[in-house]
Amino acid sequence: MARLNGILERITFHSETDGYTVARVLPKDKPYQVTIVGKLLGVQVGESVELEGRWVDHPEHGRQFEVERYRTVLPATVEGIRRYLGSGLIKGIGPVMARRIAETFGSYTLHVLEHEPLRLHEVSGLGPKRVDRIQQAWAEQQQIKAIMLFLQDLEITPGLAVRIYKQYGEQSLGVVQATPYRLADDVYGIGFLTADKIAQALGIPHDSPQRVGAGLRYTLSQAADEGHCFLPWAELAERGAALLGVDLAVVEATLGAIVITREVHAEAWDGQRMVYLQPFYRAERAVAERVHDLLRAPSxxxxxxxxxxxxxxxxxxxxxxxxxxxxxxxxxxxxxxxxxxxxxxxxxxxxxxxxxxxxxxxxxxxxxxxxxxxxxxxxxxxxxxxxxxxxxxxxxxxxxxxxxxxxxxxxxxxxxxxxxxxxxxxxxxxxxxxxxxxxxxxxxxxxxxxxxxxxxxxxxxxxxxxxxxxxxxxxxxxxxxIFRQAEGSGIVANAHRINQGELPWFARQAGAEAGRINDCFFFSRPVPDMCAELVVEVVGERIPRRFGLDPRRDIQVLTPTHRGPAGVANLNVLLQAALNPADEQRPEQRFGATVFRAGDRVLQLRNNYDLEVYNGDIGEIVAIDPVEQLLTVRYDDARDVAYDFGLLDELTLAYAISVHKAQGAEYPCVVIPLLTQHYTLLQRNLLYTAVTRAKQLVVLLGDRRAIAIAVKNNRVAARYTGLARRLKAG
Incomplete structure (x- = not known):
């Protein structure tokens, strides 16, 4: 295995999701820089790096060093320290302030930050509040580095290491070592599979009650993400055994044990046992009781x-x-x-x-x-x-x-x-x-x-x-x-046609009814890539030109799926490039594969109770501050919310969103790509929900066969819930 020691000069690319990095290093024994590639988590410009790996010749990019293992060493030179501090490592220190600090303390700078942080008051332009923030940020960085060093082989990204530290503070390493499965319950972004990697590396037995219990709770949590309040005992045990690769008898025994300890709740209906996570059981029971209490109370x-x-x-x-x-x-x-x-x-x-x-x-x-x-x-x-x-x-x-x-x-x-x-x-x-x-x-x-x-x-x-x-x-x-004032709306008429299992009518379509439609259009583009291209053209050019609608604020693309050419991910890349392209005057921040720019529409992916933003909220990026590492989003209620860069995995671009995420919303215009490759997702209630989000204009693109499939498919995925039964029981 080859070795390479040097100074990290520039990071060309870094993925926040898996840590894959392309960077330039100045070797200690060479006068020129070389390219390194590999999964390097938390490395910073200016650091010394000690790398192990192999030299390869890439057909496009030439000779480069593939990193298999690495170690970082804090910079020792004044210039290295300046670049290290100015790399965005510490909130509140940008390139200008990094130079001032490095010039004030020279090679002694990192010692001051670690052991004498109050001396930062000697630096011109640093007030008490900013010194406190820098001191806190430096301490956090050292803890996060320790977590990442411990978890280096498990591909824990800097963002996840930050979240672990935010959750447990100075106890972080102790929690990770003693009870790794707690991470899956407590830390957003660390599911059971990641926690299981850590646990396996720590030597926790494959069939230990700790692992099997965590796997069963995870299975119930996944079921909740699918809309279920519970799972039947047998189905839970089978899904758990498949996930864990453990004998069914071991899973059944552990399931019985966590019922006794009340980690989960089990009850029998009609001879079949149901298993709930406790919050869903308590909520379902309380809703039924409260409804009956209210119905009986005098008024x-x-x-x-x-x-x-x-x-x-x-x-x-x-x-x-x-x-x-x-x-x-x-x-x-x-x-x-x-x-x-x-x-x-x-x-x-x-x-x-x-x-x-x-x-x-x-x-x-x-x-x-x-x-x-x-x-x-x-x-x-x-x-x-x-x-x-x-x-x-x-x-x-x-x-x-x-x-x-x-x-x-x-x-x-x-x-x-x-x-x-x-x-x-x-x-x-x-x-x-x-x-x-x-x-x-x-x-x-x-x-x-x-x-x-x-x-x-x-x-x-x-x-x-x-x-x-x-x-x-x-x-x-x-x-x-349907009221007279709504009868003239093609959107309302088509919504009811879809709901009754009939194909919608579109403008310019043959037929007396279609002749009166002027707010619903269809463009045939059954090839996925061509459909995606037409979505961009319709949103960016055709609709604004004909109807005078703002493509960024009045038009919402709704799609059934996240993947594929006409899915959420790809359409957002294409629409961002068309509607809000890169510009030197427009600040941006990369997180993983996503580039966030001022002016972008973004969607919140989970409930964040600290920031008081919730799954499905949509806003617009109004500011990006690289020094303070904050991205600010203005939401519909005119409230500005500042996101730490480490929280950007809670946001995604929202030029295109899933139909589910559009529930409860209404837009002047919706554009809906529908293709046969979406086959498993084509349901009547999905198309009905998408069409009813529009106030003025609906544009469907894709394949007529996909529309027919959706209209005919009235099968609704069953959900395991007990509320109806509890309400009937009184």
């Missing part, structure tokens, strides 16, 4: 309206408010005001908003308080615009706080001070959020849940809306009359 509002002269009420609304309701809508108004919990469903254009507004007006006549909420900020904004009343996200309504561990200030002990809670877009509501919401409803208040059961289910576990409808324990009404 002055219900008592009043049960004896009301409804003919006079509706006549008053018609005269004073110019509101004329269908018989279905009148029944829905009566239902919501005479029942403590009720569900209102219907497709687009069926009058859900008018019905909701009427219910609110009836309460306002009595001087009662009400609140409106939706699962996402975009849905809340739509609800507010439609009703003319203030609406908020459920998290904001319940006064979410990250302090002292994420929690809601509004709960059973501190309920909302209202008479009615209206929640829109309930198809998006998962079991955990439904539990938190219902806990905050006071016993005397009414709850109206509004949604469209034909849309995609929630991203999180459960099927709250459908379970409530299936249980028949909660009063509900489905609106199905």
């Amino acid at each position: 002055q509002i219900a008592a009043f309206f049960r004896t009301a002269n409804w003919a006079r009420v509706f006549d008053f609304l018609a005269d004073k408010r110019a509101i004329t309701l269908t018989e279905q809508q009148r029944e829905a108004v009566q239902m919501a005001l005479t029942n403590k919990v009720s569900v209102l469903t219907g497709g687009p254009g069926t009058g859900k908003t008018v019905t909701t507004r009427t219910i609110i007006m009836a309460l306002q006549q009595r001087g009662e308080k009400f609140v409106l909420a939706s699962p996402t900020g975009r849905a809340a904004k739509r609800l507010s615009e439609a009703t003319g009343a203030e609406a908020s996200t459920i998290h904001r309504l319940l006064e979410f706080s990250p302090i002292g561990g994420p929690h809601f200030k509004r709960n059973l002990e501190n309920p909302l001070d209202v008479a009615l809670v209206v929640v829109d877009e309930v198809s998006m509501l998962d079991i955990l959020l439904a539990n938190s919401l219902l806990k905050a409803v006071p016993p005397h208040a009414h709850v109206l849940l509004v949604g469209d059961a034909d849309q995609l289910p929630s991203v999180g576990p459960g099927r709250v809306l459908c379970d409530m409808l299936d249980s028949m324990a909660v009063p509900s009404i489905h609106l199905d009359t």
